[in-house]
Amino acid sequence: MARFDVIVVGAGPAGAAAAFRAARAGLSVALVDRKTFPRDKLCGGLVTGRARAHYADIFGHPMPFAPDERKTVVAFHHRGRPAGVIADAPPLCATMRREMDAALCAQALGAGAQDFTGQGVAALDTGARNLTLASGPVLGYGVLIGADGVNSQIARALFGQSFDRARIGFGLEIEAEAPHLPHDTVRIDLAAARWGYGWAFPKRHSTTIGVGGILGKNPDLKRAMAAYCDLLGLKVPEARFKGQFLPFGDVRARPGRGAVLLAGDAAGLVDPITGEGIGHAMASGGMAALAAIDALGEGQPETALARYRAALRPLHRDLRMARLLRPLLYLPATEPAFAHAFARSTTLRRMFLAQMAGEAEYSGILWRVAARLPRFALTMVQRRRIEE
Ligand SMILES: Cc1cc2nc3c(=O)[nH]c(=O)nc-3n(C[C@H](O)[C@H](O)[C@H](O)COP(=O)(O)OP(=O)(O)OC[C@H]3O[C@@H](n4cnc5c(N)ncnc54)[C@H](O)[C@@H]3O)c2cc1C
Known part of the structure; x- marks a missing residue:
């Protein structure tokens, strides 16, 4: 042996x-x-x-x-609407x-x-x-x-x-030809899946398009993926979707x-x-x-x-x-207000990109978000009133 x-x-x-x-x-x-x-x-x-x-x-x-x-433009969207662009993000x-x-x-x-x-x-x-x-x-x-x-x-x-x-995540992806999507931009779509998001990452020969979220909250992730492809203007048969677990x-x-x-x-x-x-x-x-x-x-x-x-x-x-912070982004009750705050606040968007760049930790983000909570709660109440 x-x-x-x-x-x-x-x-x-x-x-x-x-x-x-x-x-x-x-x-x-x-x-x-x-x-x-x-x-x-x-x-x-x-x-x-x-x-x-x-x-x-x-x-x-x-x-x-x-x-x-190398990509330095990150465009966020929420339910099909633009939710802020960072044009000089730390490189991805x-x-x-x-x-x-x-x-x-x-x-x-x-x-x-x-x-x-x-x-x-x-x-x-x-x-x-x-x-x-x-x-x-x-x-x-x-x-x-x-x-x-x-x-x-x-x-x-x-x-x-x-x-x-009970806790695992799942992602679906395709490699697509999507010349109409900007080649220099990483696109993130908040809420394209429940407790997750969608993405379009342009590569040299294709664009990697996917949705992912907590598996238990997304019994029909294929439908979310099909809707996301539609949103991006792509017609892709479901048979081409590939899936994998993700310990999210x-x-x-x-x-x-x-x-x-x-x-x-x-x-x-x-x-x-x-x-x-x-x-x-x-x-x-x-x-x-x-x-x-x-x-x-x-x-x-x-x-x-x-x-x-x-x-x-x-x-x-x-x-x-990050798990403590996650419900604020993804709970159905708070997600719209968070997306609203995210779309308005360059600071918030930059904080998340800084975290991905290794320049900030979630503990710092958690404190800053906690400090903004009263304003955030007010936004939530106002949005609820408008929606009612
Ligand atoms: C849809 C999707 C999109 C993602 N997008 C991103 C992203 O954009 N950026 C990012 O940072 N992360 C992303 N992730 C997460 C990332 O893919 C994983 O976290 C990463 O690959 C983990 O690396 P690893 O080495 O632990 O495992 P893996 O990369 O999965 O490597 C495991 C290796 O083990 C081998 N193996 C498996 N079983 C056995 C066995 N029984 N015996 C011998 N060998 C075995 C496999 O062949 C494989 O080579 C994504 C995940 C998914 C599912």
Whole structure:
């Protein structure tokens, strides 16, 4: 049986970051993914300033982007009406995950991780600390990092389920030809889905269009997607819609057990307001690798989880803050007044973009929103009166 200091399952942003960092630190690393790369991943592919900062921290150089992937215009809409444009937003990069993830995986392999892509997992034995690949080989590990996405087999092996069905989100997307939409503008449509939103991200050869929200609040997300396509002037047969779960506010308080750590979507690390997950995936993969390096360095792999949890604490706190703030944006009773305030307030729009750029935390936004609450409540009452 081959033994590795670290086995990483999943070679997306979380797994590639973990494998790269552990291999660079001189550990023996196996990188397992059931797919061979390049592979598709359903995703808006929007990479924020926050994500780019995590990338640079882990991979040691700025994330490479073609100039036409960089977007600085963000146009917000609410129920079809313009709700404010920011023309000089902190840059957002509209990537295709197929290309980005292949490049991330290649860097992890280039750093020395052994290539087990194209191989699924048949079984995990946490007692004996080994993993059986579907193709037969058994690999031993000191620390295992489960970075195998929202449907995580590793999380299921530890906890019986990959995610909490009552809290999980879901997204539908298409790649469309939409030359009539401005190529330099990232479009966000508040309320295109319940407890969620719609998006149109222009890419080099297509536009990624989608809607997403909490699954339990959107029993007919396909209809919301069809309505959104109509709104954007696109005729798309439903058969072309592709869907995927999204841990949109389904953070795992306990991201692993003993020497098994969960990172990225497998740990539910997606922003409950924006749905952003690429940056948190890379950051948590990097933290999991550091926890493994330290735990193995002291000959105590079973302490990896405690170390990892300590490192994750600030991110967990921020995601909790976002969950506190979320009802204000998405509750049917408050959403119209929030959208009204959002459309009128450049400050509010900039605050959210600053959060995505990694220049502000939700705790700061929460306090500023709390300070505006009396005015917000007044707006709500006035709007209710007008609507009655
Ligand atoms: C519709 C939609 C739109 C989104 N848009 C954005 C966006 O614009 N910006 C953003 O930041 N985030 C976005 N997200 C979230 C983002 O896609 C995820 O948060 C991110 O991909 C998480 O990275 P990860 O490495 O944890 O998992 P993944 O990227 O899902 O990678 C997991 C890897 O594990 C592999 N794998 C899975 N199961 C196994 C197994 N059993 N054995 C071996 N390998 C396995 C998979 O093949 C895959 O390569 C979106 C999500 C959805 C669903």
